[in-house]
Amino acid sequence: MYSTKxxxxxxxxxxxxxxxTKAVVCPGSRNSPIVHNLCACPDIECYPVTDERSAGFIALGMTLADNEPVAVCVTSGSALLNVAPAVAEAFYQKRPLIVISADRPAQWIDQQDGQTLHQHRALEPNVRKSVTLPEPHNDEERWHCNRLVNEALNAVRLNGSGPVHINVPITEPLFDYDVLQLPDERRTVLYPAVTDDTRVYEMAADFFxxxxPMIVLGQLIPEVVGNSLEAIEELKKVAVVIQEKLADDSICPAQPIDEVLKMISDDSAYRPDHLIYIGGTIVSKRLRQFLRKCECRMSIIVNEEGNCCDTFMHATDIIQGSAEEVIGIFANETEGVEKKDFVTLWDEVFDKAKTIRETIKPRFSQLLAVKTFHEKMREEAVDGELFYGNSSAVRLGNIFSDQYIYVNRGVNGIEGSLSTAVGYAVAHQDEEDxxxxxxxxxxxxxQNALWNGALSPNLSILLLNNGGGGIFHQLPGLERSPYRDSAVAAHHTASAEGICQTHDIVYLSAHNEEELYKNLDKFFNAEEGPVLLEVFTNAEEDAQALKDYYQAF
Known part of the structure; x- marks a missing residue:
């Protein structure tokens, strides 16, 4: 039985x-007719999550798992505003997130009625489409309601995907469920335009x-990278291809990008004259600064919206097209192109940096913890997906990982990193770690990501705890502020042990190198999960270890 609304x-x-097929549902009375319908519908699996901010990121993680749209349903009032961080991340990662919010009737807005605020367009400009559905009373209003939902569902997949917001005002009574079946609604299907292949082929020929020539791959979903592996290998034969582990799904060591940039300094021989930037954000600040100094004769931006996202400040052309399609077209145009001396120059310095990296043995630090974590993954032949938090964590991952890294790099916020991993793990709980x-x-x-009845045993967490925001110890000049530790870096003495006990998570800890090696063995060979290994380090030692690392290059 379904709602009467x-x-x-x-x-x-x-x-x-x-x-x-998947919906994350949050508690509330105003959204209860929607939650009831979603739960009653045999085609949709529902995942209850209490914290709306976490719920948004859990749904985001589920979109990463299957590359399909996922709905998240919240009640009226400030509940909607709590999903804004996840929506912003989905917007800049181009993830298909459908936010459904219940709303109070329009006549009660600004009348001091509970859980009532202006919800229409509340998530703009970080959604592709905002609609507020009418409460139909006649055929024309039913048509209007159908049209608005169709518009929103089409927008979620248009131009490379993105979040949409469907706001649903619901009048009382709320709790009548006596409709036997859902209506047979008309679905309007949108067919997007395709890239002008002829012009792109001409641009590719000019590029080579x-x-x-240099190609920079920003953050891409692993399916796109996986489908483009052969094409990328062809491109590497005739152009320098720069890709962090956010855009590399091959099982190979991470490119030592920052290390090489430190080694070459301002040598103009390494600066490209033709540049193409495909995909989302890159982590490396050094790379952005380096490329902003390179005034290329041809500097191409590729994105599905056709936006002028001029990250490197010298754009000459924009290709509106999918990353996979454009990579394929450029790869097809490499036939007969000879390998440039420029490519050999970069290959040699990359190889030199990789050799140096292999010889470095860090002191006990977060650098050592991540290095050892990845070495142990290789040693144990661990097969699983990697999620990294932002800030220091993902930078360390980009040094040592040899597989693709998921990270909320759309807006680079610290919120939601754990929830995103939890969402992915829940969606793939019977398939992979x-x-x-x-x-x-x-x-x-x-931490509310772990307050989740659907938490699955395939989740393992490596928690790097140095008592605050470690990256703030790496910013030259900030040490002159007496408030750095207490206010800026948020110094603390918290531990995850109690949290793990509360949520029935296996807890391990390491305070030194010996405990790190021993408990990483237990971490990767735990008979039950979820499992968390908390590595306690000192923020000053972490900063010094990273400084020592880059001084080797």
């Missing part, structure tokens, strides 16, 4: 026709005429 039933029916490497501030800020 027509707008809720129209929405539910179209979600089913769109093929939505350069003596110093998920490993989350995360800093202490990110972990404690998002």
């Amino acid at each position: 027509e707008n809720v039933n129209i929405l539910t029916a179209l979600l089913v026709k769109e093929g939505i 005429c350069g003596e110093k 998920v490993y989350c490497v995360i800093g202490d501030l990110s972990f404690f800020y998002d």
Whole structure:
């Protein structure tokens, strides 16, 4: 049996026709007709999560698991505002997130009625589409409601995907459920335009005429990278291809990008004259600064929206197209192109940096913890997906990982990193293990991700705890502020042990190198999960270890 609310039933029916199979649902009375419908619908699996901020990121993690749209449903009032961080991340990662919010009737807004605020367009500009559904009373209003839902569901997949917001005003009574079946709603299907292949082929030919061509791959979903592996290998034969582990799904050591940039300094021989930037953000600040100094004759941006996202400040052309399609076109145009001396120059310095990296033995620090973690993964032949927190954690991952890294790099916030990993693990709990490497501030800020009845045993967390925001100890000049530790870096003495006890998570800890090696063995060979290994380090020692590392290059 379904709700008696027509707008809720129209929405539910179209979600089913769109093929939505997963919904994260949050508690509330105003959204209870929507939650009831989603739970009653045999085609949709629901995941209850109490904390709306965490719920948004858990849904985001689920979109990463299957590359399909996932709904998150919240009640009225400030509940909607709590999903804003996840929506912003989904917007900049181009993830298909469908936010469904219940709302109070319009006549009660600004009338001091409980849980009532302006919800229409509350998530703009970080959504592709915002709609507020009418409560239909006639056929024309039913048509209007159907059209708005169709518009929103089309927008979620358009131009490389993105979040949408469907706001659903619901009048009382709320708790009537006597509709036998959902209506047979008309689904309107959108067919997007395709890239102008002829012009892109011409641009590719022009690009490879350069003596110093470089291709930079920003964050890409692993399916795109996986489908493009052969094409990327072809491109590497004739151009320098720069890719962090956010855009590299091959099982090979991470490119030592920052290390090489330190080695070459301002040598103009390494500067490209033709540049193409494909994909999302890059972590390396050094790389951005280096490329902003390179005034290329041809500097191409590729994205599905056709936006002028001029990260390197010298754009000459924009290709509106998918990363996978454009990579393929450029790879096809490499036939007959000879390897440039520029490529050999970069290959040699990359090889030199990799050799130096292999010889470095860090002191006990977060650097050593992440290095040892990845060495142990290789030694144990561990097969699983990697999620990293932002800030220091992902930078360390980009040094030592030899597989693809998931990270909320759309807006680079610390919130939601753990929830995203939890969402992915829940969606794939019977298929693969998920490993989350995360800093202490990110972990404690998002600890409600573990307050989750669907938490699955395939989740393992490496918690890097140095008592605050470790990256603030790496910023030259900030040490002159007497408030750095207490206010800026948020110094603390918290531990995850009690949290693990509360949520029935296996807890391990390491305070030195010996305990690190011993408990990483237990971490990777735990008979039950979830499991968390908390590595306690000193923030000053962490900063010095990283400084020593880069001084070797």
